[in-house]
Amino acid sequence: MRVLVVEDEPTLAESIRRGLVGEGMVVEVAHDGVTGQWYATENPYDAIVLDIMLPGRNGYEVLARLRELKIWTPVLMLTAKDGEYDQTDAFDLGADDYLTKPFHFIVLVARLRALARRGAPERPVTLVVGDIVLDPVLRHVTCRGETVSLTAKQYALLSYLMRHPDQVLSKAEILDNVWDPAFDGSENIVEVYVGYLRKKLDTAFGRTSIETVRGMGYRLRSRATPGSSLT
Incomplete structure (x- = not known):
């Protein structure tokens, strides 16, 4: 298994490198984004x-550029617990997983092996469900050809729903895939954000596409129906 580590903290980068080598992996390290992007575009990695x-x-x-170039190598991002960026931004741009610093090395190894087993199948440049179009590279959403402005969390939720059209997704599943694992609030936050999406995608366009399946969760229907409803 060949892994590229792009990390600017020399001590952490070396610790990760030595640990992964000890697990039998071939590891290359870059300490800045420009070099890391060059390595990722010029060499194959698992x-x-x-x-x-x-x-x-x-x-x-770096991640946005790789996806623009249609390089689908699985990417695990390292985020700071109190960093200025929301972890959902990583998924918005095409990341496959992330860990919040500090993390346990054994977890990193397990996540990397899982990503390598999954491989890097080609991903569509855009997601299309009915008349909703989401461009994960440009982070641009349209409905019936009109631009829809979303916050980072609303975007992440819509992206997850669009990757599972016509499937009923429970609140727990949505929390696990859209919210930070460290989130310890009520799962009703999902209901709140589904409400935000409904206002922007259904109420605003006089239709219903996001359906509540009582006792089970939510479903984004590939074929919207006339009229809007919050139930």
Whole structure:
């Protein structure tokens, strides 16, 4: 298994490198975003460990560029617990997983092996469900051809729903995939954000696409119906 580690903290980068080598992996290290992006575009890897806060070019910029180039190597991003960026931004741009610093090395290894097993199938440049179109590279959403402005969390929720059209997704599943694992609030936050999406995608366009399946969760229907409803 060949892994690229892009991390600007020399001690942490070396610790990760030595640990992964000890697990039988082949590891290359870059200490800035520009070099890391060059490595990722010039060499094949089974997975990339990418820090967000990097000199030269931050991790988000590197990730966005890789996806623009249709390089689908699985990327695990490292985020600071109290960093200025929301972890959902990583998923918005095409990351496959993330860990919040500090983290347990054994967890990193397990996540990387899981990503490598999953591989890097080609992903569509855009997600389309009915008349909703989401561009994960440009982070742009339209409904019936009109731009819809969303916050980072609203965008992350819509992206998750659009990756599972016509499927009933429970609040627990949505929390696990859209919210930070450290989130310890009520799962009713999901209901609140579903409400925000309904106002922007259903009420605003006089239709119903996000359905509540009572006792089970929510479903984004691939075929919207006339009229809007919050039930």
